[in-house]
């Protein structure tokens with residue numbers, strides 16, 4: 001387990017340094033969450049591939065910034081058939097904001113994932129969302145306590161892993177929604193083989209999300225064949241017409 005941040009790409013190290021300093025909230029939030037698992041079931045019943053479309057204005061691996069209204073982007077993604085949304089709230093490196101998340105969640109009726117680098121319990125208390133991301137590599141041995149803290153508030157934790165050891169830690173912490181990140185945060189390289197390698201180790205009753213590097217209809221099929229219950233797609237949807245991009249990936253059976 002690597003919670004100290006060594007062997008990370010310099011961009012990622014800077015993100016973590018900023019994340020550690022970011023304040024939490026003073027009062028505990030209580031969320032009445034929209035069920036992710038119900039949303040996935042409804043999409044499948046409707047013949048759609050469950051896509052989590054990500055509102056990501058920029059990132060260390062993207063050129064330029066997309067400065068359209070995030071609420072409008074979110075609405076378009078839902079109109080294109082998104083099962084859920086992921087909203088970056090990290091302000092310094094991804095152009096995100098908790099205010100965008102709040103406004104987006106008010107404007108749509110699908111579950112919304114808060115995409116951030118949460119390191120401490122109080123950082124859960126800054127905004128409501130349906131799901132929260134917890135990154136196994138970064139929270140290390142605090143993972144079980146953070147999973148529990150998230151659930152106590154009503155959040156559905158999505159635990160992100162990239163290696164077998166992190167997957168074991170996520171399952172031991174009781175995660176029932178697991179994201180396998182195809183992007184190596186050490187080198188920032190993407191390899192869809194990561195998902196294919198780890199997915200067979202995940203029990204069937206865990207909702208399994210393939211994260212990062214999914215660009216084409218072929219990639220969607222590949223991840224589905226390897227066992228993805230849902231796919232989290234950012235760059236390939238943010239690049240161009242977000243409604244058409246979401247539609248094309250979610251109808252690619």
Ligand SMILES: O=P(O)(O)OC[C@@H](O)[C@@H](O)c1c[nH]c2ccccc12
Nearest residue numbers: 181211212213214232233234235236
């Ligand atoms: O843009 P992509 O390659 O489709 O990836 C989306 C998402 O998986 C990626 O943004 C991501 C995965 N884990 C993260 C943790 C923090 C910030 C961002 C991420």
